[in-house]
Structures are given as C-alpha cells and as structure tokens.
Amino acid sequence: AYQRHAHDFFMPEALREELQKKAEATFQVMPNSQLPTLDNYHTLVALDTSHRKSAAVFSYPSWVYKATSIKNGHMYTLRRLEGYRLTNERAIRSVKDWRRVNCGGVVSVIDAFTTRAFGDSSLIFVTNYHPLSKTLVEHHFTSTNRYGNRVSQAVPEPVLWSYVVQIASAIKAVHAASLAVRCMDPSKVILTDKGRIRLNACAVLDVVKFDAQRPLAELQQEDFIHFGKLILSIATNNLAVMTSPTLLGFVDQLSRTYTAEFRDTVVWLLTPAQTPGIKTVGELLSGISTHVVDVFDNSLHANDTLYSELNREVENGRIARLLMKLGTINERPEYEGNPQWSEQDGRYVIKMFRDFLFHQVDAEGKPVIDMGHIISCLNKVDAGSQEKITLTARDDQNIFVVSYNEIKKQVNAAWAELQKPSMRR
Amino acid sequence: AYQRHAHDFFMPEALREELQKKAEATFQVMPNSQLPTLDNYHTLVALDTSHRKSAAVFSYPSWVYKATSIKNGHMYTLRRLEGYRLTNERAIRSVKDWRRVNCGGVVSVIDAFTTRAFGDSSLIFVTNYHPLSKTLVEHHFTSTNRYGNRVSQAVPEPVLWSYVVQIASAIKAVHAASLAVRCMDPSKVILTDKGRIRLNACAVLDVVKFDAQRPLAELQQEDFIHFGKLILSIATNNLAVMTSPTLLGFVDQLSRTYTAEFRDTVVWLLTPAQTPGIKTVGELLSGISTHVVDVFDNSLHANDTLYSELNREVENGRIARLLMKLGTINERPEYEGNPQWSEQDGRYVIKMFRDFLFHQVDAEGKPVIDMGHIISCLNKVDAGSQEKITLTARDDQNIFVVSYNEIKKQVNAAWAELQKPSMRR
Ligand SMILES: Nc1ncnc2c1ncn2[C@@H]1O[C@H](COP(=O)(O)OP(=O)(O)OP(=O)(O)O)[C@@H](O)[C@H]1O
Ligand SMILES: Nc1ncnc2c1ncn2[C@@H]1O[C@H](COP(=O)(O)OP(=O)(O)OP(=O)(O)O)[C@@H](O)[C@H]1O
Ligand SMILES: [Mg+2]
Numbered sequence: 001a002y003q004r005h006a007h008d009f010f011m012p013e014a015l016r017e018e019l020q021k022k023a024e025a026t027f028q029v030m031p032n033s034q035l036p037t038l039d040n041y042h043t044l045v046a047l048d049t050s051h052r053k054s055a056a057v058f059s060y061p062s063w064v065y066k067a068t069s070i071k072n073g074h075m076y077t078l079r080r081l082e083g084y085r086l087t088n089e090r091a092i093r094s095v096k097d098w099r100r101v102n103c104g105g106v107v108s109v110i111d112a113f114t115t116r117a118f119g120d121s122s123l124i125f126v127t128n129y130h131p132l133s134k135t136l137v138e139h140h141f142t143s144t145n146r147y148g149n150r151v152s153q154a155v156p157e158p159v160l161w162s163y164v165v166q167i168a169s170a171i172k173a174v175h176a177a178s179l180a181v182r183c184m185d186p187s188k189v190i191l192t193d194k195g196r197i198r199l200n201a202c203a204v205l206d207v208v209k210f211d212a213q214r215p216l217a218e219l220q221q222e223d224f225i226h227f228g229k230l231i232l233s234i235a236t237n238n239l240a241v242m243t244s245p246t247l248l249g250f251v252d253q254l255s256r257t258y259t260a261e262f263r264d265t266v267v268w269l270l271t272p273a274q275t276p277g278i279k280t281v282g283e284l285l286s287g288i289s290t291h292v293v294d295v296f297d298n299s300l301h302a303n304d305t306l307y308s309e310l311n312r313e314v315e316n317g318r319i320a321r322l323l324m325k326l327g328t329i330n331e332r333p334e335y336e337g338n339p340q341w342s343e344q345d346g347r348y349v350i351k352m353f354r355d356f357l358f359h360q361v362d363a364e365g366k367p368v369i370d371m372g373h374i375i376s377c378l379n380k381v382d383a384g385s386q387e388k389i390t391l392t393a394r395d396d397q398n399i400f401v402v403s404y405n406e407i408k409k410q411v412n413a414a415w416a417e418l419q420k421p422s423m424r425r
Numbered sequence: 426a427y428q429r430h431a432h433d434f435f436m437p438e439a440l441r442e443e444l445q446k447k448a449e450a451t452f453q454v455m456p457n458s459q460l461p462t463l464d465n466y467h468t469l470v471a472l473d474t475s476h477r478k479s480a481a482v483f484s485y486p487s488w489v490y491k492a493t494s495i496k497n498g499h500m501y502t503l504r505r506l507e508g509y510r511l512t513n514e515r516a517i518r519s520v521k522d523w524r525r526v527n528c529g530g531v532v533s534v535i536d537a538f539t540t541r542a543f544g545d546s547s548l549i550f551v552t553n554y555h556p557l558s559k560t561l562v563e564h565h566f567t568s569t570n571r572y573g574n575r576v577s578q579a580v581p582e583p584v585l586w587s588y589v590v591q592i593a594s595a596i597k598a599v600h601a602a603s604l605a606v607r608c609m610d611p612s613k614v615i616l617t618d619k620g621r622i623r624l625n626a627c628a629v630l631d632v633v634k635f636d637a638q639r640p641l642a643e644l645q646q647e648d649f650i651h652f653g654k655l656i657l658s659i660a661t662n663n664l665a666v667m668t669s670p671t672l673l674g675f676v677d678q679l680s681r682t683y684t685a686e687f688r689d690t691v692v693w694l695l696t697p698a699q700t701p702g703i704k705t706v707g708e709l710l711s712g713i714s715t716h717v718v719d720v721f722d723n724s725l726h727a728n729d730t731l732y733s734e735l736n737r738e739v740e741n742g743r744i745a746r747l748l749m750k751l752g753t754i755n756e757r758p759e760y761e762g763n764p765q766w767s768e769q770d771g772r773y774v775i776k777m778f779r780d781f782l783f784h785q786v787d788a789e790g791k792p793v794i795d796m797g798h799i800i801s802c803l804n805k806v807d808a809g810s811q812e813k814i815t816l817t818a819r820d821d822q823n824i825f826v827v828s829y830n831e832i833k834k835q836v837n838a839a840w841a842e843l844q845k846p847s848m849r850r
C-alpha cells in the first residue's frame with residue numbers, strides 16, 4: 001500500500017521559491033527612505049532599477065514606486081510624472097474610463113491625482129502591483145554573458161505567438177471600452193508571471209496628451225502599428241525598431257528565424273489600412289485563431305497545475321490552524337489562576353495526544369521523526385475521524401482508547417474556553 | 426497602519442469548501458466494498474450515481490470506478506465495459522495513440538486492458554480522476570424544483586460559448602493527433618471545475634468499433650455533427666436531440682433565446698460539408714475567434730485568482746512545517762536517555778519561545794488568543810529575521826534577548842540532532 005510522505009504535502013521548490021520571493025518583494029520596506037507619504041499612500045519604495053532620468057515615453061521623466069494604501073492596506077504601484085502641471089481638470093478625468101477595463105492582459109488602472117508631496121508638481125497614476133515584474137526590455141534586452149557583453153538569443157516562436165495573442169486580447173478589451181492603448185513601448189509591457197505579460201502605463205498618455213484631442217479611431221489604428229513594432233523589436237532583438245524611420249530591413253530578418261505566418265502577421269500589423277478602410281482586432285484574431293487556441297490551452301494547463309497545488313496547500317492551512325490551537329492549549333502555565341488547567345479533564349487527553357503526535361520513539365527509544373505521521377494524525381483530527389488510537393501516559397499508568405473525533409471535540413472545547421471573556425473570581 | 430489578521434492568511438470559504446469536498450471525495454473509501462482488486466489498482470469505489478444498466482453509448486453496459494494505483498499511489502478512474510471479449514489484440518493497442526493527446530479539454534487516457542477480476546470478461550480504460558465531476562447530463566438535465574419536477578432553465582449564452590470554445594479546442598488537439606473523438610454524448614462530457622468541461626471516455630469506441638475500420642476523415646467530419654448535437658441538446662434542454670432523425674425543430678427554437686451568431690455556429694456544425702470538401706476545426710475557430718479570446722481572458726482571470734490564493738496559502742506550508750519541528754522538540758520526554766534534553770542548551774530558548782508564541786497573557790493574566798501574533802512570529806523565525814525579542818522564563822529568573830534568527834538556528838540544530846542516527850552509549 002501507498003504511504004503519503006511529507007513531500008506530498010508541500011509544493012515543488014521552484015514554485016514555492018517564486019512565491020516566497022514575491023512575498024518578500026511585496027513586504028520589503030526601505031528603512032531610511034527619503035520618499036514622502038501621500039494623502040492616501042504610505043511606505044513608498046522605489047521600483048525603478050536605474051536612476052536614468054528619461055522623458056522618452058511620456059515627455060516627462062517618470063518614476064515607479066510600490067506603496068501601501070491607507071484605506072485598505074493593500075499594495076499598489078504609483079507612477080509619478082515629475083514636473084507635470086495639470087492645466088485642464090478634464091484631462092485627469094479621462095482616467096475613470098480605464099477603470100472599466102478588466103482584462104488579464106492590462107495592468108488595472110485605479111486612480112490618478114496630482115501632488116506636491118515630492119517638492120514639485122507631480123502627476124500620479126495608481127495601478128495594481130505585480131511583485132517582481134520585469135519590463136520586456138529588462139527581460140529580453142539585458143541578459144549579458146560572463147564577459148558583460150549583451151547576448152542576443154532568438155526568442156522562440158511560440159513565446160512570440162503567446163505575446164501576440166495576449167496583447168491582441170488586451171487590445172480587444174481596450175478598444176471595446178472605446179479607448180486606445182497608445183503606449184506599447186517594450187519598457188511599458190511587463191512580465192508578471194511565467195509567460196504572462198500585461199500592458200502597463202495605460203491612461204498616462206490620455207492625460208498627458210489630452211489637449212491634442214486626437215480622434216479615437218486614429219489612435220486605435222495606430223495601436224496596431226505600435227503592436228507590430230513591439231513584436232518586431234523583440235523578434236529581432238533590436239530596440240532600434242521603436243524609433244527607426246524604416247522597418248523593411250528588420251522585417252526581412254524575420255524570415256531567417258521565423259515562419260512565414262509569423263512574418264505575415266507582423267507585416268499586417270505594420271501596414272496601415274487603405275483609407276477609408278480600418279483594421280480591427282477581430283480581423284487579427286480570426287487570422288491567428290489557431291494560436292489563440294494554443295495559448296488558451298496552455299492557460300488551462302497552468303490553471304490545472306495551480307489548482308492542484310492549491311489543493312495541496314489548503315491542507316497545510318488546516319494543519320497549521322490545528323497546530324496553533326494545540327500549542328496554545330498544551331503546557332499553558334495557568335488558566336484563571338489554575339496552574340493545572342492544561343492537564344485537567346479533556347486537556348489531559350490532549351496532552352497525551354501531543355506526545356503521541358510528536359514524541360514517538362522506536363523499540364530502542366530512538367526518536368521516530370516522521371512528518372507523514374504528524375500530518376496524517378492531524379488530518380484525522382481535523383476530519384473528526386472515528387478511528388481509535390491508544391494513548392499512554394508518560395508514567396504508563398493511564399491508557400486511553402479514544403477516537404480522533406473525541407480529540408477534536410476536546411481541542412475545540414479547550415480552545416473555546418481560552419477565548420471566552422475572563423470569569424476569574 | 427494596517428495589521429494583518431488571521432483571516433488574511435486563509436482563503437475564502439467557498440473555495441476552501443470546494444477543495445475540502447474534493448479532498449474528501451478523493452480519499453473516501455467504501456469499508457465493505459464487494460469490488461475486486463485488480464493487478465495494478467486497488468480500493469475501487471463506484472462513481473456511477475445510478476444502477477441503471479445502459480449499453481446505449483458503447484453497445485456494452487459500462488461502470489465507472491475510482492481506484493488507487495499500486496505503482497504510484499495516485500487515484501485514477503477506471504471505466505469497465507461489462508461482458509466485452511477482445512477478439513483482436515490490435516484493437517486495444519489503438520489506445521496508445523491517445524496517450525499523446527495532452528489537452529486541457531480532454532480527460533487524459535492512461536491505459537486499457539482486459540480483466541476477469543469482475544467474474545466476467547471486462548474491458549477497462551484507465552483515465553485521470555477529477556474528483557466530484559458531473560456529466561453534462563447530471564449538471565444540466567437533472568435539476569428539479571421542490572415538487573420534484575424537472576426545471577429547465579435556459580443556459581446563458583456565454584456559458585454555451587465557453588463550452589463551444591473548450592470543445593473546439595479539444596477537437597483541435599484530437600484531430601491534430603490523427604484521431605477522432607467519436608463519442609460526444611452529454612453523458613460523456615464532464616464538468617470538473619467551475620465552468621471547465623472535458624471530453625470523457627475517449628478511446629473507448631476506437632477499441633469497441635475497431636473492426637468496422639472506418640476511415641479517419643469520415644469520423645472526424647462526424648465529430649462536427651456530434652458536437653453540434655451536443656450543444657443543441659444543452660441549448661434546447663432536450664436530450665431527444667441526440668437521437669432525433671430531424672433537428673430542424675430544435676434549431677428553430679434557438680432563435681427565441683440566443684443570438685443569430687450562436688444559431689449559425691450550431692447550424693454550421695450540423696451541416697455536412699459538400700463532398701469532396703471537408704470542414705476543419707481551424708475554419709470553426711477562425712469564425713468564433715472573438716469568443717475564443719473571451720474564454721481565454723476568463724481563464725487568465727481564473728489563473729490570477731488561483732495564483733493569489735496560492736500565494737496566501739504557501740505561508741501555511743512553512744508555518745505548519747515549523748510548528749511540527751517545534752512540537753517535536755518541546756516537551757520531549759527524553760533524548761538518548763536524558764530526560765532534561767528538551768530544556769537544555771539551545772532548547773531552553775526554544776522552550777521560552779514556545780511560551781512567548783502560545784501563552785501570552787494580558788495585564789490581568791487573561792489569555793491573549795491571537796493567531797496573527799503566532800503567524801507573524803513564526804514567519805519571522807522562518808525568515809531568520811534579525812529583530813530581537815525578550816523572552817522571560819516562567820519563574821521570571823531568566824531573561825533572554827534573542828533575535829528570531831537565533832531561534833531559527835536553535836530549532837534547526839535541535840531538529841537535526843533528533844534526526845541523526847542514534848549515538849546512545
Ligand atoms: N504595476 C507594476 N507592478 C510591479 N512592478 C512594476 C509595475 N509597473 C512597473 N513596474 C516595475 O517598475 C520598474 C520601472 O518601470 P518603468 O516603467 O519606469 O520602466 P523603466 O525601464 O524605468 O522605463 P523608463 O525609462 O520609461 O522609466 C520595472 O522594473 C517594472 O517592472
Ligand atoms: N474521469 C473521471 N473522473 C471523475 N469522475 C468521473 C470520471 N469519469 C466519469 N466520472 C463520473 O462517474 C459518473 C458515471 O459516469 P458515466 O460516464 O458512466 O455516466 P452515466 O450517467 O452513468 O452514463 P451511462 O449511462 O452511459 O453509464 C458520473 O458522475 C461522472 O461524472
Ligand atoms: Mg522608470
């Protein structure tokens with residue numbers, strides 16, 4: 001027969017480590033931070049990995065911080081545009097339309113406001129926080145070999161298709177909300193989990209370039225061209241694509257590494273529609289539908305994995321809870337002035353069960369260290385199993401035969417007693 | 426400032442309950458089962474919810490069991506075809522092609538064999554086990570009102586599209602592996618998680634109808650018609666669709682509740698291609714691509730939810746592990762003949778930490794019961810925090826100021842000592 005072992009109860013190290021690192025990043029604070037506290041956000045931590053002041057994307061230098069909301073204690077990301085002065089109140093109101101976009105491929109926009117807390121006039125965008133995310137620039141354009149030279153490895157075509165599908169899906173949601181992405185620079189698309197990308201910094205250009213009042217249809221058509229450039233730059237491993245006046249040379253490079261279908265898709269994106277015609281994301285999606293389905297199936301598989309890991313972990317939650325109850329009851333120095341409390345009545349059984357659980361020894365008195373035993377006993381208590389066990393007192397004077405269910409009842413009774421308001425006479 | 430509470434560490438009740446019920450279903454056994462043990466599978470538990478013996482789908486009555494693999498201890502589902510006699514060895518070998526199909530919308534086929542263990546000659550198909558799944562018949566055709574009459578509620582169109590997309594994706598994988606689904610009866614499609622469906626009982630007809638030797642292309646074309654009937658029967662809430670010689674009346678009903686696009690898709694599925702033309706799943710997918718993307722985005726959202734729940738839960742695993750170590754060390758009656766072991770050297774600090782962790786009292790000596798305190802202390806030990814705490818012995822004689830990191834070291838040292846081979850002199 002099959003025995004469950006401790007490692008069955010814990011998730012694979014790689015996933016655990018990833019989650020662990022993300023938790024650390026989330027809770028990390030900077031002890032002597034010079035950053036201000038804002039009206040609704042405190043404990044700002046800079047997320048920018050370089051101090052390079054660049055106004056290339058938004059025409060204003062921008063800085064990114066993690067911060068804690070005063071209202072609900074959750075973490076958010078703040079993007080600050082340095083030196084921005086709001087001239088038209090309506091500009092900032094355009095952000096509220098973005099709140100309606102709820103799409104797995106778009107970093108959710110929460111709010112925007114101006115502040116003088118940084119000693120200048122700054123514009124702040126609040127978005128969801130995705131711990132340890134990297135921009136596509138950081139992910140694809142910064143790997144160096146051991147001599148410090150940048151190595152450019154061709155990105156596998158399935159990864160590129162997955163990007164194409166995810167961004168197409170994001171654009172669909174954005175265009176359906178009568179908005180345009182506007183900004184699809186490789187530094188403004190972030191990788192949040194394995195293979196998952198999201199459009200970042202949405203809404204910023206809507207505010208900053210509000211006065212230009214460009215028609216939505218025009219901006220949406222432009223999105224396809226930005227999309228094409230983004231994919232082309234990653235596929236050719238060349239950021240010059242983003243600013244190059246001619247793209248022909250880059251497109252030609254694609255044929256060396258990628259299929260004609262991929263190349264044609266990029267060309268479709270880069271080619272403006274013959275006016276008065278327009279391109280739609282529906283058209284794109286229908287053309288690449290088999291890739292959409294492949295990425296969809298990957299996502300289902302990822303779901304299945306997460307679900308079964310969660311299944312495994314939820315057991316740990318129940319076990320941890322029960323262990324905390326046991327720890328709180330056992331060896332309690334005194335309760336309501338009674339130093340014997342933890343060994344009296346039902347608590348005596350709990351004490352014997354504690355020894356049964358933790359202090360098993362073999363025939364030679366050697367400790368038997370088996371988390372599998374501990375876990376399976378705790379699971380049976382938690383489930384209130386009718387199975388009976390024999391508990392022996394340390395002095396061998398008392399022997400009890402009790403079911404796990406009785407132990408469960410005693411634990412809950414003692415736990416309830418500890419929580420009731422003091423009755424001390 | 427924001428304080429983390431115990432409930433922050435545990436997942437929402439609904440999801441927890443679902444996982445809990447699935448775990449119970451997985452581990453449930455039938456004490457006095459009359460079911461046999463097979464060569465490689467033991468502890469069979471019947472999954473059929475009725476004793477109705479029906480040969481309608483496979484020409485043989487079939488029964489479904491959950492069973493444990495002797496080889497790896499995992500659970501699988503066995504489908505037994507009663508009274509089947511294998512006449513051609515090659516028939517059963519066709520199952521191995523199915524092992525290559527790895528798709529989120531198909532229940533994975535593991536193996537097939539014949540057995541006499543049930544007292545007859547039976548054919549067994551081994552597939553993955555999905556706890557608490559329901560067939561689409563059970564899910565959509567068996568809800569009754571409080572008078573016991575069947576109620577038929579129209580299935581919302583987004584649910585139907587989600588089914589269409591999932592099945593189309595499954596068919597894509599099956600056809601790409603040079604196979605055909607063949608069997609798409611509503612009783613042979615199962616709902617495994619919220620909204621997730623999977624084609625079940627694949628491979629069965631390949632074996633049972635092996636001798637007919639029908640061409641693959643013909644079977645694949647037939648898949649579209651079966652697919653159309655399946656969706657039509659759910660949309661009209663009428664199982665008669667599956668056997669009716671004419672479907673026109675049913676198709677007409679669709680327009681009352683559903684969009685023209687949905688109706689047209691069903692009609693496309695039901696209409697055979699003009700020979701010598703063929704229909705392909707690619708054609709279908711490109712026609713419904715916007716729905717594919719919608720279902721894809723739902724799946725990404727589901728992923729995000731699972732991921733963040735997992736993030737929350739992973740802490741429990743570390744906490745449970747640490748609590749088990751502490752339990753094993755504290756109050757150990759003796760070690761290598763030394764009854765003082767658990768209170769000597771570094772263990773003395775561990776004992777004091779135990780009191781700090783579990784036995785806090787307020788100014789009046791009343792227990793302070795706060796899982797948040799326990800969890801946060803354990804997290805700091807686990808992370809080896811340099812933060813210092815003051816531990817006081819019960820007799821107030823000894824006061825130690827130690828960092829969580831020192832406690833961590835002591836715990837690991839004691840744990841290692843308990844695990845080393847006996848040194849008893
Ligand atoms: N929503 C977010 N959640 C978590 N991290 C984020 C988020 N948005 C951005 N970041 C991270 O913050 C860092 C800075 O982002 P930013 O957009 O400023 O990129 P950059 O490379 O500094 O570009 P620029 O030169 O335009 O400032 C990146 O590492 C990015 O991954
Ligand atoms: N792979 C599986 N994992 C978990 N449960 C399954 C699996 N396959 C089938 N089941 C469950 O077993 C039960 C019986 O399935 P079965 O296919 O026999 O349906 P049925 O309604 O009994 O149809 P039939 O009349 O053809 O036997 C259903 O409740 C189904 O959800
Ligand atoms: Mg920056």
Ligand SMILES: [Mg+2]
Binds near residue numbers: 473487488489
């Ligand atoms: Mg059955």
